[in-house]
Amino acid sequence: xxxxxxIIQGVLVGGLYALFACGLSLMxxxxxxxxxxxxxxxxxxxxxxIGVITVTHVPVLWxxxxxxxxxxxxxxxxxxxxxxxxxxxxxxxxxxxxxxxSVVIENGLLQFxxxxxxxxxxxxxxxxxxxxIGSIQIGYLLVTVFAVAVIVLLGLQxxxxxxxxxxxxxxxxxxxxxxxxxxxxxxHVFGIAAAIAFGTVALGGIAYGMYSQLQPTxxxxxxxxxxxxxVVIGGLGSLWGTLLGGVVLGVAQQIGAxxxxxxxxxxxxxVFLAVLVLRPQGLISRGAQS
Amino acid sequence: MERRAGGGERxxxxxxxxxxxxxxVHHGQLRALDAISLQVFPGEVYAIIGANGAGKSTLLRTxxxxxxxxxxxxxxxxxxxxxxxxxxxxxxxxxxxxxGRRLFESLSxxxxxxxxxxxxRPGPWTIERVYEMFGWMRERRNQPSAQLSGGEQQTVAIGxxxxxxxxxxxxxxxxxxxxxxxVQRIYGMLPQIMATGLTVLLVEQDVxxxxxxxxxxxxxxxxxxxxxxxxxxxxxxxxxxxxxGLAGATAPxxxxxxxxx
Numbered sequence: 001x002x003x004x005x006x007i008i009q010g011v012l013v014g015g016l017y018a019l020f021a022c023g024l025s026l027m028x029x030x031x032x033x034x035x036x037x038x039x040x041x042x043x044x045x046x047x048x049x050i051g052v053i054t055v056t057h058v059p060v061l062w063x064x065x066x067x068x069x070x071x072x073x074x075x076x077x078x079x080x081x082x083x084x085x086x087x088x089x090x091x092x093x094x095x096x097x098x099x100x101x102s103v104v105i106e107n108g109l110l111q112f113x114x115x116x117x118x119x120x121x122x123x124x125x126x127x128x129x130x131x132x133i134g135s136i137q138i139g140y141l142l143v144t145v146f147a148v149a150v151i152v153l154l155g156l157q158x159x160x161x162x163x164x165x166x167x168x169x170x171x172x173x174x175x176x177x178x179x180x181x182x183x184x185x186x187x188h189v190f191g192i193a194a195a196i197a198f199g200t201v202a203l204g205g206i207a208y209g210m211y212s213q214l215q216p217t218x219x220x221x222x223x224x225x226x227x228x229x230x231v232v233i234g235g236l237g238s239l240w241g242t243l244l245g246g247v248v249l250g251v252a253q254q255i256g257a258x259x260x261x262x263x264x265x266x267x268x269x270x271v272f273l274a275v276l277v278l279r280p281q282g283l284i285s286r287g288a289q290s
Numbered sequence: 291m292e293r294r295a296g297g298g299e300r301x302x303x304x305x306x307x308x309x310x311x312x313x314x315v316h317h318g319q320l321r322a323l324d325a326i327s328l329q330v331f332p333g334e335v336y337a338i339i340g341a342n343g344a345g346k347s348t349l350l351r352t353x354x355x356x357x358x359x360x361x362x363x364x365x366x367x368x369x370x371x372x373x374x375x376x377x378x379x380x381x382x383x384x385x386x387x388x389x390g391r392r393l394f395e396s397l398s399x400x401x402x403x404x405x406x407x408x409x410x411r412p413g414p415w416t417i418e419r420v421y422e423m424f425g426w427m428r429e430r431r432n433q434p435s436a437q438l439s440g441g442e443q444q445t446v447a448i449g450x451x452x453x454x455x456x457x458x459x460x461x462x463x464x465x466x467x468x469x470x471x472x473v474q475r476i477y478g479m480l481p482q483i484m485a486t487g488l489t490v491l492l493v494e495q496d497v498x499x500x501x502x503x504x505x506x507x508x509x510x511x512x513x514x515x516x517x518x519x520x521x522x523x524x525x526x527x528x529x530x531x532x533x534x535g536l537a538g539a540t541a542p543x544x545x546x547x548x549x550x551x
Binding site (some may be wrong): 028080164167168170171174177178179180181182183184185188 | 354375380395408457
């Protein structure tokens with residue numbers, strides 16, 4: 001029964017990892033930017049949510065409604081300024097710029113919020129409550145996060161396949177020069193893709209603050225690494241691959257933890273490595289995106 | 291070494307729609323275009339011919355805004371658009387069908403047309419009208435564009451440009467990589483397209499094809515203009531001389547040039 005429990009918990013936490021990963025995958029797929037600050041932005045969203053809750057005393061869940069759009073706007077602005085400036089030079093420049101951004105964010109957070117861990121919404125029944133099926137305890141939070149992840153991916157898929165801007169995003173990802181010849185300003189389209197990526201990772205960041213704890217370094221040592229692993233396992237450029245990758249990663253971690261609590265993270269990365277060696281294109285290969 | 295045949299005859303149609311003045315374009319150190327000037331009048335088919343590397347595509351891409359000239363200017367409808375971004379030129383009415391078709395491969399046929407129509411000007415062309423002209427496209431509108439044959443892709447690429455309702459349509463090497471019979475069919479549609487009030491500036495390596503459809507011919511050689519004239523007013527010898535840069539090709543007895551594959 002402990003093994004079944006591990007698998008169920010792993011699947012559910014995979015939803016959280018998918019929220020980390022889908023924006024990373026989208027930004028790479030559309031503008032070929034590997035955003036090394038992706039995880040830090042999730043942490044920023046978490047800290048901003050803590051700030052909003054502390055200052056305005058809004059209910060915890062309201063922080064999503066405020067912070068996610070805020071991060072989306074930040075994504076658009078960062079893309080149109082710093083990231084586009086780097087892209088105009090070279091793809092390599094974007095790596096350096098996002099790495100720099102990551103360092104700046106982490107140290108900024110350390111400066112303002114100290115190295116103490118923070119959690120969001122402790123005491124909320126959604127966060128601490130659970131229900132049981134037989135002897136298996138399932139937390140409300142993880143079930144909710146998993147459902148949100150599925151809804152986000154469904155929404156993204158619908159947006160990309162059926163909306164005008166979704167179509168433009170795919171067109172620009174295919175050939176941005178040809179899109180320009182059709183009258184589309186690819187910089188604006190890039191901005192929209194970045195807004196979506198920042199918005200989704202903000203969701204993930206706040207959810208992580210409820211599920212676990214946030215520290216200034218959580219962005220790179222946990223969120224970014226898990227996002228990378230989920231993207232690679234699932235298959236680069238595949239939307240649903242990020243969920244599959246997240247689930248595989250989550251299950252591997254939970255099974256690892258079942259063997260020995262110190263093996264949790266290691267087990268996840270062993271699977272990550274195995275996929276890289278045996279199936280480098282990921283479990284869902286390219287082309288399944290739209 | 292500018293050689294103009296038959297004088298600077300131009301169709302007497304008022305002011306030019308598109309003008310290029312003394313355009314110089316560099317690719318790094320290489321001077322790809324050297325002091326190119328041309329005027330395209332409303333309703334004409336202006337063809338730029340020349341061998342590989344003559345600068346034809348560079349000229350067209352500069353007019354579309356994809357290259358920045360070192361010096362010189364591009365005027366559209368009397369206004370200077372030299373510094374205008376390509377997407378703004380497209381919405382003003384300069385729309386290019388790029389070399390190699392460049393369809394959005396992960397999009398279906400209809401989605402390609404929809405992208406073309408997203409920022410369209412008001413005008414006669416709609417996706418529906420494109421379907422009326424090419425019946426097969428409607429039947430296969432949900433197919434991924436990557437599955438189409440080369441000729442079909444070229445037709446979709448033209449359709450994608452048309453639904454933007456261009457005032458001047460830039461066609462870059464339509465015949466590239468296509469069978470002659472397919473090329474014939476595609477150029478055969480040109481009169482129908484022109485009938486909606488378009489102006490066409492095209493680049494073509496296939497000289498005989500260009501001579502057949504164009505109202506005026508402009509030959510480039512290594513980035514320079516070597517010949518401008520109407521197909522009727524220039525001889526095969528002159529075209530050959532301008533195309534290959536043969537100094538004595540205007541001498542009597544030179545073999546008529548049928549065109550370059």
